[in-house]
Amino acid sequence: MKQANASAKLTAGSPANQSALAESAKVGSWGGATGTTNPGFGLYLHWPFCQSKCPYCDFNSHVAAAVDQNRWRSAYLSEIERAGVETAGRVLQSVFFGGGTPSLMDPQLVAAILEKVRTTWPMSNDPEITMEANPGSVEAGRFAAYRQAGVNRISIGVQALDDLSLQRLGRMHSVSDAIKAVEIGQATFPRASFDLIYARQDQTLADWKAELQVALNLAPTHLSLYQLTVEEGTVFHERNQRGLLKGLPEEGLAADLFLLTQEMTENAGLGAYEVSNHANPGEESRHNLTYWRGGDYIGAGPGAHGRLSFGGKRHATEAIRAPQAWLDAVERENTGELPRSILDPGEVATEYLLMGLRLREGVDIRRLEALIGAKLNWTAVSDLATEGLLEVLGDRLRTTQTGTLVLNSILRNLLVT
Ligand SMILES: C[S@@+](CC[C@H](N)C(=O)[O-])C[C@H]1O[C@@H](n2cnc3c(N)ncnc32)[C@H](O)[C@@H]1O
Numbered sequence: 346m347k348q349a350n351a352s353a354k355l356t357a358g359s360p361a362n363q364s365a366l367a368e369s370a371k372v373g374s375w376g377g378a379t380g381t382t383n384p385g386f387g388l389y390l391h392w393p394f395c396q397s398k399c400p401y402c403d404f405n406s407h408v409a410a411a412v413d414q415n416r417w418r419s420a421y422l423s424e425i426e427r428a429g430v431e432t433a434g435r436v437l438q439s440v441f442f443g444g445g446t447p448s449l450m451d452p453q454l455v456a457a458i459l460e461k462v463r464t465t466w467p468m469s470n471d472p473e474i475t476m477e478a479n480p481g482s483v484e485a486g487r488f489a490a491y492r493q494a495g496v497n498r499i500s501i502g503v504q505a506l507d508d509l510s511l512q513r514l515g516r517m518h519s520v521s522d523a524i525k526a527v528e529i530g531q532a533t534f535p536r537a538s539f540d541l542i543y544a545r546q547d548q549t550l551a552d553w554k555a556e557l558q559v560a561l562n563l564a565p566t567h568l569s570l571y572q573l574t575v576e577e578g579t580v581f582h583e584r585n586q587r588g589l590l591k592g593l594p595e596e597g598l599a600a601d602l603f604l605l606t607q608e609m610t611e612n613a614g615l616g617a618y619e620v621s622n623h624a625n626p627g628e629e630s631r632h633n634l635t636y637w638r639g640g641d642y643i644g645a646g647p648g649a650h651g652r653l654s655f656g657g658k659r660h661a662t663e664a665i666r667a668p669q670a671w672l673d674a675v676e677r678e679n680t681g682e683l684p685r686s687i688l689d690p691g692e693v694a695t696e697y698l699l700m701g702l703r704l705r706e707g708v709d710i711r712r713l714e715a716l717i718g719a720k721l722n723w724t725a726v727s728d729l730a731t732e733g734l735l736e737v738l739g740d741r742l743r744t745t746q747t748g749t750l751v752l753n754s755i756l757r758n759l760l761v762t
Pocket residue numbers: 346347354358359395401402403404443444445446447477478479480501502503504540541542571572573574575576
């Protein structure tokens with residue numbers, strides 16, 4: 346998923362889903378060690394095109410008859426150059442090609458972008474370079490060329506391991522295409538992840554148990570497991586409004602599906618490090634951790650968001666959302682960016698809390714206090730801890746597993762506005 350576009354989907358795509366979860370779910374402990382590190386510095390590139398529009402998807406993704414990849418190449422290179430001037434000398438730790446469907450990009454375009462990135466910033470020793478991909482066989486056949494260009498991590502949108510569900514989700518691929526793509530991805534890239542959507546129409550606990558087991562049998566080292574969210578502006582939303590989207594789970598079943606997911610992934614050594622993201626230790630998405638830990642990132646491409654800290658201020662950037670308008674603006678005005686804003690300390694703190702409480706490691710209390718000042722409701726922290734929804738471990742504040750089920754209401758309680 347994923348950035349500010351992604352970043353928005355990080356809060357929503359997964360657990361806007363949280364709102365669908367029951368407040369009454371049974372407790373479990375997240376357990377495990379806490380810890381935090383350098384939040385990192387990354388580059389997100391948004392490719393806004395897809396072969397078809399999935400009826401549940403509210404990402405900035407569009408179907409276009411033809412895309413002139415040479416024009417897009419010049420525009421991305423120009424935006425990278427502009428961002429490079431502003432952030433000169435910073436060490437880049439990750440690049441993320443998100444979408445849309447970036448696996449529709451010509452491998453030469455990806456290679457040119459990565460070449461420009463390497464000449465623009467010093468890179469860390471082991472930069473993480475991720476691409477989101479759809480399992481269509483055409484794209485899977487291009488994996489080797491993307492690897493050659495420098496991509497070292499693939500994130501494949503499998504969505505379901507059941508053909509009827511794939512049809513209902515409007516996907517263009519079959520289960521067998523998806524499994525093939527995962528196998529090719531695992532063989533081609535040093536790191537591979539895939540996404541599944543659960544809490545789908547008519548899905549029982551037993552169905553999901555069997556399906557998740559098939560997924561785990563593919564021996565992933567990272568999995569993104571999102572609850573289906575009916576997003577405004579999508580075909581699913583319209584169908585739902587008209588009473589035609591039948592068989593979505595009730596809150597109790599949604600909570601049970603979430604808890605089963607935690608149990609099965611934990612047992613398979615892929616514990617949740619974020620509400621919807623599971624990994625073997627060390628296999629977490631470093632790029633996405635940068636968002637959740639409140640780090641800096643550049644957003645390039647239509648609708649991409651960025652966060653840049655300099656001069657003692659945190660700047661929020663946002664690019665023009667419509668693909669053609671973004672392309673025209675970059676070509677004519679040398680920038681695809683909308684006017685920037687500077688986040689005030691309360692906004693910085695709120696964002697840090699919103700993002701950080703999604704993580705198993707939680708947030709750093711001292712950093713939070715420095716940011717949030719009087720805005721954190723400590724009485725609420727104490728009450729929520731007594732209720733078993735939050736826990737303080739050394740200098741970290743984090744949700745318990747039960748707390749994760751009611752994350753949105755915890756956040757409302759913690760923030761005094
Ligand atoms: C940008 S999309 C995926 C990339 C790629 N185009 C694909 O569809 O395979 C990122 C992920 O967000 C998840 N997602 C998108 N819309 C969602 C929704 N309404 N509810 C839950 N998950 C969603 C899907 O798992 C998807 O793989």
